[in-house]
Amino acid sequence: MNDPTLPRVTAVMLAWGDEPVLEEAVTAVLGSTGVVVDVVLVDNGCTTDAVERVGALDGVTVVTPGTNTGFAGGCNLGARHATGDVLAFINGDAVVEPPALARLAAALGEDVGLSSASLRLYDDPSTMNSAGNPVHFSGLSWAGGLGEPASAHAEPRDITSATGAATAVRADRFAALGGFCEPMFAYCEDTELSLRCWQRDWRVVFVPDAVVLHRYEFSRNDQKFYLLERNRLFLLLTLFERRTLVVLAPALLGLELAVLAVALRQGWGRQKVAGWTWLWRNRSVVRDRRQEVQARRTRSDREISALLTGDFAPGGEAGMAAPAVVRTGSRAYWNLARRWLGHHDSRKG
Numbered sequence: 001m002n003d004p005t006l007p008r009v010t011a012v013m014l015a016w017g018d019e020p021v022l023e024e025a026v027t028a029v030l031g032s033t034g035v036v037v038d039v040v041l042v043d044n045g046c047t048t049d050a051v052e053r054v055g056a057l058d059g060v061t062v063v064t065p066g067t068n069t070g071f072a073g074g075c076n077l078g079a080r081h082a083t084g085d086v087l088a089f090i091n092g093d094a095v096v097e098p099p100a101l102a103r104l105a106a107a108l109g110e111d112v113g114l115s116s117a118s119l120r121l122y123d124d125p126s127t128m129n130s131a132g133n134p135v136h137f138s139g140l141s142w143a144g145g146l147g148e149p150a151s152a153h154a155e156p157r158d159i160t161s162a163t164g165a166a167t168a169v170r171a172d173r174f175a176a177l178g179g180f181c182e183p184m185f186a187y188c189e190d191t192e193l194s195l196r197c198w199q200r201d202w203r204v205v206f207v208p209d210a211v212v213l214h215r216y217e218f219s220r221n222d223q224k225f226y227l228l229e230r231n232r233l234f235l236l237l238t239l240f241e242r243r244t245l246v247v248l249a250p251a252l253l254g255l256e257l258a259v260l261a262v263a264l265r266q267g268w269g270r271q272k273v274a275g276w277t278w279l280w281r282n283r284s285v286v287r288d289r290r291q292e293v294q295a296r297r298t299r300s301d302r303e304i305s306a307l308l309t310g311d312f313a314p315g316g317e318a319g320m321a322a323p324a325v326v327r328t329g330s331r332a333y334w335n336l337a338r339r340w341l342g343h344h345d346s347r348k349g
Helices: 022-030 050-055 070-080 100-106 171-177 189-199 222-239 242-266 269-281 283-296 301-307 324-341
Strands: 008-017 036-046 060-063 086-090 094-096 112-121 124-130 166-170 203-214
Touching: 008 022, 008 070, 008 100, 022 036, 022 050, 022 086, 022 094, 036 050, 036 070, 050 060, 070 171, 086 100, 086 171, 100 112, 100 166, 100 203, 112 189, 124 203, 166 171, 166 203, 171 189, 189 203, 189 222, 189 283, 189 301, 222 242, 222 269, 222 283, 242 269, 242 324, 269 283, 301 324
Parallel strands: 008 036, 008 086, 036 060, 112 203
Antiparallel strands: 086 166, 094 203, 112 124, 112 166
8 A cells, every 4th residue: 555655766776687686776775675667678688588477466466668778768768757855776686775766856956956975886795896896087987885895885975976785865956957868878978867867956875785796796797888988088078168178188198098008908909099089970969968957957076176186096896996006197187187177076066
């Protein structure tokens, strides 16, 4: 029976590939406490019978687009079928603890855009997968707190970027933001949406008692690196103000050359170049998106610069671990760049 006093949450979930944890993940969502919940499951190309099995459960609506819409398109499609006042985007390999969705929903105050879960490792729930993701001024982002004890991340706080594996947003606010950026297809779209929240003066918050277990694995494949690098540049070109791009141009050019060298050494140089090619061929998409984003923002890059970091620390698993001298130089450049932009701490209004 629906309780009208409880938040109405629709969990949007995607299915792609073999999805070995999907049934457990959907069942966990349906067993959530403190909310009235349903699931919209978008079948982006599941290769097992997992979708058929969970689709038979009460409270699950399956949407079949007939093609892989990517993370961004799939989430937006699922949101259009949602009935809840709150949307929770939960990965098909993420298992929520019973009170997690209620706690994410409760954190969505009037000034909050996104609430991000305490994402733990599936096989070691006492260890963090993400406590909110740092974002470098180059657009690079990584799992914050990965491998650290969960006890070290026990306090709620503002974060730069939510994790797309388990995050919540009010349905009306998601609509106001225009949803995820569909040209990005997959990767970096959670960072992009988070930064647009901050640009609209809506906070992004970490909710430590909203625990979600994630069957995390950093996959190393050429397509992933292509999308990560292409989308990182797409993010910069559409979200940053022109003055910011000018100030950062020397550092960004240096990083491009460094990433290209890494890509050539690791065998995905073609994919790196393909990202540049896509951006050039779709420059009208980039231009139109930039105009739309810049027209809607209410805070300048100067005002939210404190959210970004100059410490280049993506970690060795990404194949881009930076030596100490590079990290020191990156921090020094960002400190100087912020002076040029005019420092303003966004958390102080």
